[in-house]
Amino acid sequence: MKTTKLLTAVLTLIGTIVLTSSCDFDYDLPEEGSIPDETPPSANFSAAQSDTDFLLYNFANLSSSATTYEWDFGDGNTSAEIDPSNTYPDEGTYTVNLTASDALGATSTFTMDVTVVEPEVPEAIVPVVLEGDFEDNSLPDGSGDGRDSWRNDFGGVIQITSSPVQSGDQASKYPSDGDRVAYQEGIAVTPNTDYIITYYYTLKTNNPGSVTLTVLGGGITDLSEVESKKLVDLVGMDQADADTYTKVDLSFNTGANATVAILITNEGEEARVDNISMAPVPE
Amino acid sequence: MKTIKYIALAFLIGFTGACEKDFLEPTPESAISSIEYFSNDDEIETGVIGIYDAMQGINSTSLNDNRGIQIEYYVTEMRSDNTRTKSQEGEAAQFEQYNVSSANGLVQNYYRSFYNVIYRANLVLDKLENASEAMAPQFEGEAKFARAQAYFNLVRLYGDIPLIDRIIGPLENDVAFTRVSTTEIYELIVSDLEFAADNLGNGEFYRASRAAAQALLAKVHLTLGNYTDAQVLCESVLSSGFSLEPNFSDVFYNEGNNEVIFAIAYNPGVETDSQDFSAEWLNGVGRTVGVNYVTDEAIAAFDEFGGDRTALSIRTDPAQPTQTQVTKYLPNGEDGGADGKTFSTDATLSGNDWIVIRYADVLLMHVESILAGGQETSAAAALASFQQIRDRAGLTDPVTSISKTDLLNERRVELAFENHRLFDLLRFGVAQEVLSEFSNNNGYSFGATDLLLPIPQSEINLSKGLMNQNPGY
Structure with a gap:
């Protein structure tokens, strides 16, 4: 009887040890207990030409649910700032690319063309007085009786x-x-x-x-x-x-x-x- | 048995007759109810007054009350480079630091207050059929002016917002919570103000007038880039009989002066009809320890461009000489004595009117309309309007040309602390540049998305998924 008791005790001890060590098994199945990234980043921005230097553009980052940003300004320049600005080398059309990422690695990209043109100094309109000389056939289409x-x-x-x-x-x-x-x-x-x-x-x-x-x-x-x-x-x-x-x-x-x-x-x-x-x- | 039948029949008839609406929903005789009210001109006029009452807001320390225009400086001036809190504390400091939370109570209160203005305007518009032919255009014009003013403020502060142009029921969630584009909001604003300008007369400044509608519409057109439309409206207001007060101080302390085109009225000492912002802007006089204090940047602008206006707009805080206070709206005109906090009246129940539109603003809008988005103008009409503002400030050197920056600086010192600066920066297209630099110099966290406030979180929660938050929040 005593032997049986001892045996039971030993077996229990072994069992406990086995069970304890078995707790190291990884029960976490993939996706189990985790939720998807319900707010993935959404990249968006707008660009505004500076008043004083037409080659300088200020970018306004309108992305949501993102923590890091990679900008490619289309002229070889890049930035990791939130709201960067970029001075372009010359007039032309540049494709600007913003990749917004969140801390889970999800990314979103937004692309927009920026056309850099020197604003023309607006010249006063030269008014056109139709039939100002009262001549026949002097309208732009070659018709008219002068009045x-x-x-x-x-x-x-x-x-x-x-x-x-x-x-x-x-x-x-x-x-x-x-x-x-x-x-x-x-x-x-x-x-x-x-x-x-x-x-x-x-x-x-x-x-x-x-x-x-x-x-x-x-x-x-x-x-x-x-x-x-x-x-x-x-x-x-x-x-x-x-x-x-x-x-x-x-x-x-x-x-x-x-x-x-x-x-x-x-x-x-x-x-x-x-x-x-x-x-x-x-x- | 037969008798019982007749009795039963009699009961049945009795019940049938009694079950009319009047029986179950009688019109109360000893109280006013919304069902029968607004049935004639007098009653509708109380509804119109109610709209101004909603703009005026409630003088209260609880954000459960609609504070209306009394808290507007938090969401406008304190988000510009003009003012800040004195002690960088609490919800109020979120504005200057550009880390506004979508749960910010002031953001929610302003939103709710101005949708309440819109609701009350829609209520009057809904009851217009009961107004006399003579008065209906007046009531409609006032309601539409107020609705446009509320939407113009909301759309510039929150971006896309729900468009509510009628009384809606509690189940119309799609209307209450669907954000529509700013373009559509501006269409309503323009048509409302055009109606008001066509149907209102002049002569009032505590209520909407033709000049007030024209001036506000001019500002809307400047915002939208319709410069010739704005110029025509400004010139109409400029020839409507208003003028600059010769003494700058009288603009604020001589109520009803000829420079005021539209103001919100307050009366001192009356809890239901007074304002607290005059007290809040001082050192521990109101509930806060001091808000809307002047930034170093604004002081520098006054030193350079202010002229005579400087001494009448700001002062060193008598109790804390490292700080600078606004003096345009000192409680009931009292300066608070040697410590800046001693008043013969209750400063938290101040009666200073809040000026929404004044002649000086229109003169500078006139310059802006002629500048027409350009960098510089020397047009005689623009110079004349600009010179009037400069002359009153004691800066009488003749101006020969006005740059966009000159105009922005002039607006800053002329209209400082009147809740224009943020909107001016936005309209001139320089908000991001100016506020980025301001933020960097002060260690704040400005980003481009801070140019819009968050939609109040409470609204987003109520919308059950219909409303999205602005980016950056």
């Missing part, structure tokens, strides 16, 4: 004269009763810029009269709006010689207007206007 661009609802259509003219074959004519009006809107200009409008006029000499050219900001739908939209005007009253044109240069600033309009009216005596042109004042 198509000047028709409007404010007065009768202007007449065309062939003598006297300032140049070419035709000029515009405004009979003495003043019921004909020339109006052209939508002339594109650069806002807040000084321009000069140049034109020629002449008046007959039988009665006192005048011819008025007004430059308007934007456009009008009724003549009552002229005062509020007027940028500049000139009342031409030179009646020295009915056959000699008087040259007028009017300067104005376009202010908060991306387009201007021209309005021509007359009073008291027959008038003629020719060769209207507009140009920015040279700096």
Whole structure:
């Protein structure tokens, strides 16, 4: 009996030892008890050109769930910063690559082309006055009767004269009763810029009269709006010689207007206007 | 038996008749209920006042209350290079250090406060059919102005956000929690402000006016790069009868002065109608030990560009001479005596109005619209507007050309601590450059993703997966 007890004790001891050592076995099966990377990195960025150096780009890292970043700027330069900047050697298109990684080794890549161009100093628009010389077939498509661009609802259509003219074959004519009006809107200009409008006029000499050219900001739908939209005007009253044109240069600033309009009216005596042109004042 | 039948029938009829809505949901006679309210002009006007009340926010030490515009400096000025906390402590210091947590209570409170403004505006818009023909455009204009102002602030602070342009029910989670693109938000802002500008008149500054709507719309257009639109609006406001106060101090301490285009009203001593930011900006006068203290960088800017404005905008903290305080909104105009903390009135119940839009801002926006994204301008109209601001500050040398940097510096010192600086840096496209340098010099942790606040974690949790967090949080 005693032997049995002893044997049992020894066996138990051995068993315990065996069991204990067997606890070293690795029970962790792959994937068992672990969860997938539910927030893998997502790479994203934006790039902004510097105001002062057009070759310098500042990058804004918009990645999420990432801890390390590898940038390839496409010109051979690289960086591991979060929000790096890079100075490119020259103008051109560069493919920028951002690889974002998290601490588990998951990665995400975002690629964007950056086009490096020196910003042009914006030059003032040179306005185009259609049929400014009132010649036939002078519209850009080769059509037109010299006054198509000047028709409007404010007065009768202007007449065309062939003598006297300032140049070419035709000029515009405004009979003495003043019921004909020339109006052209939508002339594109650069806002807040000084321009000069140049034109020629002449008046007959039988009665006192005048011819008025007004430059308007934007456009009008009724003549009552002229005062509020007027940028500049000139009342031409030179009646020295009915056959000699008087040259007028009017300067104005376009202010908060991306387009201007021209309005021509007359009073008291027959008038003629020719060769209207507009140009920015040279700096 | 027959009698019982009749009795039963009578009961049945009795019940059928009684089961109308009125019986189960009677209109209370001794209290106001939302069902029947907003039925006439007077009642709808109280709804309109309620919108301004939501902007005004609650003067409270609990972030469970909507603090409204009273805590705006935390999420704007203290995230710029103008101000910081005095002691770099707590939730407030997350803003200057650029490590804002998505659980930050101020971030959540601002978001909730301004969606409350939007809710109250939508409520008025929902009840417009009960307004008289004469008053409906006025109410609609005011509600839309307020809604646009709230969205303009939210979209610049949080990025893509839910677009709620009507009263929504508790089950419309897809509307409440779907983030829509900033482009769509700006479309609503522009159309709301265009309506307000077309339908409101001038003459009020505690309520929305035509000039206020035009000025705000000009700022929106500058943000979107529509410079000619902005210029037209600025020029309209500039000819609306407002002017610069000759004395800079009067802008802030002579309430109702002719420079103010739109302000949020506060009254001193009244818990429900006062503000606490005047106290918070001082040394241990409010609940904090001091927030919105002036950075060394802002002091340097004042030294260089401030002119007469410097002495009227900042001062050395009397109790702690190494620190610098803001003096644009001293509690009820009192300077706090020798220690800077002694007041005859309760500073935590201050009555200083909060100026949202003033004429000087419009003059500088006018310059910005003419600069039109360029580097420099010498256009006469821009010089004239710029010179007015400089002249008042005692800087009377004639200006012959204005660079983008000149304009940004001028805005910084003219409008310092009025919650413009962060938005100016963003609009001028220099926020990342300027704030990176500021952060490096001070050992903060600015990154490009800090230009947006996190969506409050509470909103993300409520959205049940509909809302994603902004990158970097």
